[in-house]
Amino acid sequence: MAEKNDIILEVKDLHVSFKSYAGYVRAVRGVNFTLHKGETIAIVGESGSGKSVSVKTIMGILSKNAVIDSGEVLYDGMDLTKVDEKVFHTLRGKRIGLIFQDPLSALNPIMKIGKQITEVLILEQKMNKEDAKKKAIELMRAVGIPQPEVRFDQYPFQFSGGMRQRIVIAIALASDPEILICDEPTTALDVTVQSRILELINKIKEERNLSVIFITHDLGVVANMADRVYVMYAGKVVEFGESEEIFFEPAHPYTWALLSSMPDLETKDEKLMAIPGTPPNMVYPPKGDAFAARNQYAMQIDFEEEPPFFKISDTHYAATWLLHPDAPETPMPEQLSQRIKRMKEEG
Amino acid sequence: MTRYIIERIIAMFITLFIIVTIAFCVVRMMPGSVYDNPELPQSVIDALEAKAHLNEPLLVQYGYFLKGVILEGDWGTSVKIEPSVPAFDVLVKRIPVTLEINIYSLLISLPLGIIFGTIAALRKNKLADHLISVMVVICISVPSFVFASLLQYVLAFKLELFPIVYESTAVGVQRFASMALPIMALAFGPIATVTRYLRGELVETVNSEFMTLAKTKGLNQVQATVRHAFRNSCLPLTNVIIPMFTNVLGGSLVIERIFSIPGVGGIMINSINANDHPLTIAVLIFYSLVSLLTILIVDLSYGIIDPRIRLEAK
Amino acid sequence: MYIADQNNMPKIPKEKFVFVQQGTAIKDENFETKPIGFFKDAMMRFCKNKASVSAMVIILFIIFLSIFGPSFNSYGFNDQDVNRINLPPRIPVLENIGIADGTRVLTNRRVDNLDDPEKYPEGSIVEILNRRTEKNVEMCDVKINYYVYTGYDDEYFWAGTDYLGRDLWTRLCRGSRVSLMIATLAVFANILIGIIYGAIAGYYGGKVDMVMMRICEIIGAFPQVVVATLFIMFFGTGIFSIVMALIIRGWISTARLIRAQFLRFKSREYVLAARTLGVRDRALIFRHILPNSIGPIITKAMIEVPNAIFSESFLAFIGLGLQAPEPSIGVLLSDGQKVLLHYPYQTLFPALLISILMISFNLFSNGLRDAFDPTMRGID
Secondary structure, eight states: OOOOGGGGEEEEEEEEEEEETTTTEEEEEEEEEETEEEEEEEEETTTTHHHHHHHHHHHHHHHHHHHEEEEEEEEEEEEEEOOOHOOOOOOOOEEEEEOOSSSHHHHOOOHHHHHHHHHHHHHHOOOOOOHHHHHHHHHHHHEEEEEEEEHTTTOOGGSSSHHOOOHHHHHTTTTOOOOOEEEEETTOOOHHHHHHHHHHHHHHHOOOOOOOEESSSSSHHHHOOOOOEEEEETTTEEEEHHHHHHHHHHHHHHHHHHHHHOOTTTTSOOOOOEEEEEETTTOOOOSSSSTTGGGGBBBGGGGSSSOOESSSSSSSSSSSSSSSSOOOOOOOOOOHHHHHHHHHHHH | HHHHHHHHHHHHHHHHHHHHHHHHHHHTSSSSSOOOOOOHHHHHHHHHHHHHHTTTTTTHHHHHHHHHHHHOOOOBOOOSSSTTTHHHHHHHHHHHHHHHHHHHHHHHHHHHHHHHHHHHHHHHHHHHHHHOOOOOOHHHSSSSHHHHHHHIIIIIISSOOOOSSSSOOHHHHHHHHHHHHHHHHHHHHHHHHHHHHHHHHHHHHHHHHHHHHHHHHHOOOOHHHHHIIIIHHHHHHHHHHHHHHHHHHHOOOHHHHHHTTHHHHHHHHHHHHHHHHHHHHHHHHHHHHHHHHHHHHHHHHHHHOOOOHHHHHH | OBOOTTTTTTOOOOOOOOSSTSSSOOOOOOHHHHHHHHHHHHHHHHHHHHHHHHHHHHHHHHHHHHGGGGGGSSSSSTTTOGGGTOOOOOOOOGGTTTBSEEEEEEEEEEEGTTEEEOTTEEEEEEEEEEEETTTTEEEEEEEEOOOOOOTTTTTTOTTTTTTTTBHHHHHHHHHHHHHHHHHHHHHHHHHHHHHHHHHHHHHOOHHHHHHHHHHHHHHHHOOOHHHHHHHHHOOOOOHHHHHHHHHHHHHHHHHHHHHHHHHTTTTSSHHHHHHTTTTHHIIIHHHHHHHGGHHHHHHHHHHHHHHHHHHHHHHHHIIIIOOTTTTOOHHHHHHHHHHTTTOTTTHHHHHHHHHHHHHHHHHHHHHHHHHOOGGGGOOO
């Protein structure tokens, strides 16, 4: 585990809401996380839990109707929630890179692939054309594009989905950022391609000593990638800890539910547990624990007061009243503990 | 690609042939003779008709006509508008003035449309956008001949800023002054069309994922907008701009009439009203040719500009 | 981040730590709001668009005038009278404040004639302007009440009269009736043909589709002006031939729209399901697929109406309008344009009418398009 002092990015009590016709949608309601140098953190949660909004805030690419209500994003001595477009311009690409969810629409359809990579090198880093091309081809080779010299002069529609995602990664790496944010980078891809993209991200991270924020709704993807995991629900982090802790000793009922709903090779006979109910309406976030209404283990207090984080280990915290010393002893569901046991045995 | 172009050109000529055939038959089957001048004795009329092969069956007439058009470049001879002048020459003589006025109006309206469209898109839902959209609705809705009448009455007649009608003999500043009103009247529509189209396209591309990528990879707002959004929006814009350019050949029937401009637009109305059938046929062929060429150029240019079509057609 | 202090846990009463949901089945929330139907939803969104609603009111008002306007006064649309030609507009009440008071300025009159009741009937002179002496003759411009001057003091032509002495108000109302009728007929026919043609091409697809679309392409290549000209030359001018001239080429865009809709919906699961249940082609086309296109069809129709009105007046302007004496907006405009510099009101009223009508229809159809846009559904 990295030292406290090499924190590279820290998000503190971030609140973001969106103006809509119905009122303010409270998309992010107090998110905290820290990213250490050279580490990969994963932010996990279902759609609408606020994970994408959090990283868009970091990049300064929130849509126009978004409002940062409070909180700080600390990076390099700056609070990114307060800096203007000019400063962001010096950070985007050069310090922080972003990989998109949908590589199919992220590339400009009428611009040659090579130009899309070299563009920023020529405009921002004042490279000359030949050097930029050399570097672009190098990058394309690094992300695993066969025949990069030929591919350089092709258009996005001539690439497959996986290849396009590799190009997007190459573009993100072009200006040598130190932080790489991956916003559901494999969701739009075929399962077979997914694992290869994940391997690539891991490899690049090692080679370039990047710090990675990995966003996904798929816990399975996280397992091989992340050092630490943040579980988000309804705009808040509900549990965080090191990867093993989250997978083997989950404490929050929502994490239990997520893990139970994840298919694995053994789930032939057992019924996969879907999480009942629907996420709360974020225009009027519920009082108390937002997950209470869908929680089998909800207690009276869950509907009345928001739970604080309870410490489980030095690195593992969860926000659920079940961890209060006075709460009834509640083991995780039988089915889930069985699965975790199996997972441990398999290693 | 070459094969595709050749196919398209052949298809165009087939369509043109069909149009010409129909136009010829319809015009020739109209009641009344082109030579029905009561002052001429019947024998002279008969002789004239025989010379023009009008006494023969329709099919034979058509044969003569086609032979003339294809082999001799003879589109027929005007009978009433400019007696005994070849219809082709009547047309060609009138093209320059039409071209001049229409091209000036395009040169004004395209930049204005592009500027307004960009402003509206970048200031979406702000005051500028609303003002521009009011202008667009008015310019698109109000017919050009209403604008023309308004300009003619207010600017030319009441305020006496410009000549009321086109002066073909004027030179220098005077000449431009006499063209100003028709140019303005013709510009309103294209300005509004380009503005509306570009605004729509830009709003869509500005919100696209690749614009976000352009920003996150380190381009600033201006670079991203110009290099990615603007370029991509101009591609579909060719769809509306190219027809404007080819339509200048056809001129505007009504504007030319209102301002008494001796262009190709007016000749169509006159030839129909004067029963000058050979000239009418020639004008119809001319109009069909222009609009078919437009369709062809739009199709081909789209293929050339958009790499997705260009490379897949190979 | 609020972390509970381990040595000083928040004090919570014991009874709060009771499971309250264990054993009860947690169900997906029931929708408490009433389902809102497609049309109701579109209506609601349309009504929020103030410009479109006012446009609709204006259109309804013009339709009302076009039906009842001619009976507001006693003149017929073809009552000619050479004694009252080119009378300026005169409206009761408004005439007292100087608008539409039936006056006109006659220029270059001899001053000595002014007192001659033969030439200037009593009370006809309103104002004498610009007195001057030219070649020893005293000249002036006279602003006269043209109605007294021509002996029609009791009459009120709200929009004036034209070069044959016909009441322009009546002709305007009747003209908009004719124009709207032509437009409605043409659009209705275009949409109907377009739906049937497009539905067949889109539904059956394959070779049928290819042949039908080729035909469309050939017809579409005929320039609209050329087609209309040929048609009207051949069949003569009249409502029928103008409507036909607008139909010949007008249905193609609707056909393309409907075909695209059919291609999109025919492979949807619910259509396949209906087909496997043995639903016949006709029922599939009209009951399962077509209703999806209602929104675009209505919008399309409303966009086409101003286009048709424009085409009609365009044709009238180039001399292919209706047979006299029947007026249409285009005919009135074209007639007015000929005397624009002398009697501008004869152009002004039809020009205003067509401009307001076109703007209203465009705003109205914009509103409809937004209201029917499926991506906007549910957003208020």
